[in-house]
Amino acid sequence: MAMRRFDPWRDLMRMQEDLNRLFHKTFGPEPEAEAMWMPSADIYQKENKLIVTMDLPDVDPKDIDVSVVENTLRIKGERKHTEEAKKENYYRSERFYGSFERVIELPMPVKTEDVEATYKDGVLTIDLPVAEEKKG
Numbered sequence: 001m002a003m004r005r006f007d008p009w010r011d012l013m014r015m016q017e018d019l020n021r022l023f024h025k026t027f028g029p030e031p032e033a034e035a036m037w038m039p040s041a042d043i044y045q046k047e048n049k050l051i052v053t054m055d056l057p058d059v060d061p062k063d064i065d066v067s068v069v070e071n072t073l074r075i076k077g078e079r080k081h082t083e084e085a086k087k088e089n090y091y092r093s094e095r096f097y098g099s100f101e102r103v104i105e106l107p108m109p110v111k112t113e114d115v116e117a118t119y120k121d122g123v124l125t126i127d128l129p130v131a132e133e134k135k136g
Contacts, residue, residue, distance in 0.1 A: 005071075010105060037079070037096030043104065050110060050128040054102070057122035064119065066126060068112045073104045073126070109133070 017038065041054040054075060056064065064077040081097040109131040116127045 007105070013103070037098065037100050038102060039100055041075075041102060041104065043107075045130070048130050050106060050108070050130060052104065052124075052126040052128065054124045054126075055122065056119070056124050059122075061119040064117075064124060066115070066117045066124075068106075068110065068115050068128065071106045071109055073106055073128070074101070075104075075124070075126075076101045 021038070039054050039056055041052060043050065043052050045051070052073060056077065056079070059077055059079045063080070064075065067074045076099070078099045079097050106128065110128040111131050114129045118125050
């Protein structure tokens with residue numbers, strides 16, 4: 001089992017995200033404001049890589065920023081609203097637009113210089129090669 005550095009803010013950030021989701025489900029988005037949304041992600045290990053997949057439909061790949069610092073993966077971006085119809089002509093609008101940011105603590109060290117990201121059919125896939133554990 002890999003050791004993780006204690007981060008007191010991690011649990012607070014997770015709790016804030018949960019509360020934001022709860023309020024958004026209960027009360028809906030703020031009027032006339034673009035709500036921050038959180039895309040879904042899967043994380044799994046395959047051979048000697050961690051694989052992260054994230055659903056990002058209608059997001060331009062140029063609007064996605066992926067970075068890895070130590071054992072933390074940060075994915076930022078924006079889904080822009082295209083004006084296909086005027087707001088007053090909508091009967092229902094359930095899709096989220098605007099900025100998003102996901103910060104994911106990785107379960108093990110990775111080789112940050114070898115990280116690869118691809119975007120196809122609205123799915124972002126990030127390959128993170130696992131770093132060999134240092135033996136002391």
